[in-house]
Amino acid sequence: MELTTESLIHTALAEDIGPGDVTATYFVPEGMTSRAVIVAREPGIVSGMEIAQRVFTEVDERVKTQALKRDGESFVKGDVILEISGPTRGILTGERTALNFLQRLCAIATQTRRYVEAVKPHPVQIWDTRKTTPGWRLLEKAAVKAGGGTNHRMGLYDHVMVKDNHIAANGSNEELQKAIDRVRSERPGTRIQLECDTLDQMARFLTLNGVEMLLMDNMGCEKLREAVKMNAGKLWLEASGGITLDTINDVAATGVNAISVGALTHTVRALDLGLDFVG
Template sequence: MDSSTEQLIRAAIAEDVGNGDVTATYFVPEESVSKARIAAREPGVVAGMEVALRVFQEIEPRIEAKVVLKDGSPFEAGDVLLELSGPSRGILTGERTALNFLQRLSGVATQARRYVEAVKPHPVQIWDTRKTTPGWRLLEKAAVKAGGGTNHRMGLYDHVMVKDNHLAANGGLEELQAAIDRVKQDRPDTRIQLEADNLEQVAGFLTLRGVDMLLLDNMGPVKLREAVEMNGGRLWLEASGGITLETIRDVAATGVNAISVGALTHSARALDLGLDFL
């Protein structure tokens, strides 16, 4: 587990526990040992199991856990995801923090699975975006993968994405080509993607060298098909902008290679999971 996730877990525990779980300390005997399980109250896809386990380990190392369903596994209401045994106080103290992670991340995985299923049988990838919860990006993108989606760039540091505001600040095609050349010289392994808002931009971008991908932003199916035809298989094409479960199949049918959906992360609903003592 990466250090940033470890820090996030410790911060979440500190936020909830503070200087001690008053209820568990006064109302649960120190010697009490219990068994418990986390079960689903609605269907979904598991994500965040490793984080949930680490929460309990951080709070009480004597807690033993048995993972029943691994990340990426589908489940129905009533299915058991995780079984726990050990000191009752530790299980109770870790319950909410563990569930917060597991419910949120399983919600993202479930959302991603819905979109992945919606585009079948078209061979198109479903990509996430940078529209993630601050501090949770690695976890939410891992949850997208658990749901069958594909991670786009992780941040501003690993992939060039020249969007409309960059273009407005940079100038025309000549200046754009010069900037692309500088990137290729300084960082030859970095992918370069340009955002096109219309077919005229697509035509212009296809004249440039060193471009790997185009983002076709807020184009309907008709224009997307035209862009795919203009491209002729030269560059990887990503469609984006306001795409929903109701419209994504039509977008997938246009022949684009990928569809990015911010809603995979920014609009995913936490699933209803619960922890119960046996």
């Protein structure tokens, strides 16, 4: 079943509102209207602006919003990034759900930007992974792009990644080549990548035809430099495994083409944003 952004909004609102917002119903006059803003309490990068706006419209179509920052733009503490006006009940009912989306997606974009900045001046891409919140993958990968990162495969369907467990199940070069040839025949255009745990394994994989990328998993910088020399520009090399902001520049300096970082999406703290009513 395809989980669209629209269905995700509906699910998020349903779990929060249930049969009705009792606080707004009893403590906010029915005809009252207000103006509010979403303000940054700390600096960051915008992502998720459109979905936040759609939350308010879904709660009450009379609520109007105006984005003052677009996805990918930076903001500083104190910046207003979204203006909201309309029925007060609708604004208050949509507040938390809109902030939940916006705070997490801005956090991912901000985290990604830190990693992108950390690898300068090396010409290496920062890739995301499949370590995303269930149901949020498209949104979180869009946030990575907003932060200047690059999306790796979206799922199991659009990119072959032969990992250690696949190789353990069926890993001779002869069998691997047969499988690669089948993909090339039956799924033309599909990228094929193999995971390497050792340089010996990499040397073996370099003899295969039809492979475009190798994932160098949990190799230190010395081995990565050797891998780059062995490869001699033949395949696209990705480094992965426990790479942090403190170590990523050293990894980038080895000459790999891409570095994948699960922490872009699985280890982020919600950015501090708040909704304030204004006169």
